[in-house]
Amino acid sequence: MKITVLGCGALGQVWLSALHRQGHDVQGWLRVPQPFCSVNVIDEHGTAYNHTLPTNDPEHLAQSELLLVTLKAWQVSGALIPLLPRLHPD
Numbered sequence: 160m161k162i163t164v165l166g167c168g169a170l171g172q173v174w175l176s177a178l179h180r181q182g183h184d185v186q187g188w189l190r191v192p193q194p195f196c197s198v199n200v201i202d203e204h205g206t207a208y209n210h211t212l213p214t215n216d217p218e219h220l221a222q223s224e225l226l227l228v229t230l231k232a233w234q235v236s237g238a239l240i241p242l243l244p245r246l247h248p249d
Contacts, residue, residue: 160183160184160224160225161183161184161185161219161222161223161224161225162178162183162184162185162186162223162224162225162226162227163185163186163187163188163219163220163223163225163226163227164178164185164186164187164188164226164227164229165188165226165227165228165229165230165238165239165242166187166188166228166229166230166234166238167187167188167189167196167198167214167229168229168230170229171187171227171229172198172199172200173200174227174229175187175196175198175210175212176198176200176208176210177200179198179210179212180208184219185212186212186213186214186215186216186219186220186223187212187213187214187215188214188215188220188242189214189215190238192214192215193214193215194213194214194215195211195212195213195214196211196212196214197209197210197211198210198211198212217245220242220245220246221245221246221247222247223246223247224247226246
């Protein structure tokens with residue numbers, strides 16, 4: 160599944176890492192565009208996962224089947240409004 164995670168903080172990194180390890184085609188979306196983000200997560204068993212994943216690809220966003228929003232409540236509308244024209248209508 161093609162997935163975009165809006166917000167690459169602690170919670171976003173957990174989702175990105177888990178979905179990537181499950182074989183999904185994931186990208187992060189950052190407020191300040193960058194081509195990649197470093198994802199560093201330690202799971203509940205103490206295993207460390209370090210991934211460099213793509214970010215801010217408008218084509219990936221348009222084709223995403225799922226958009227996960229991992230922002231603080233006060234940040235959501237400000238982050239989503241500029242993305243609405245790029246999102247698939249479904």
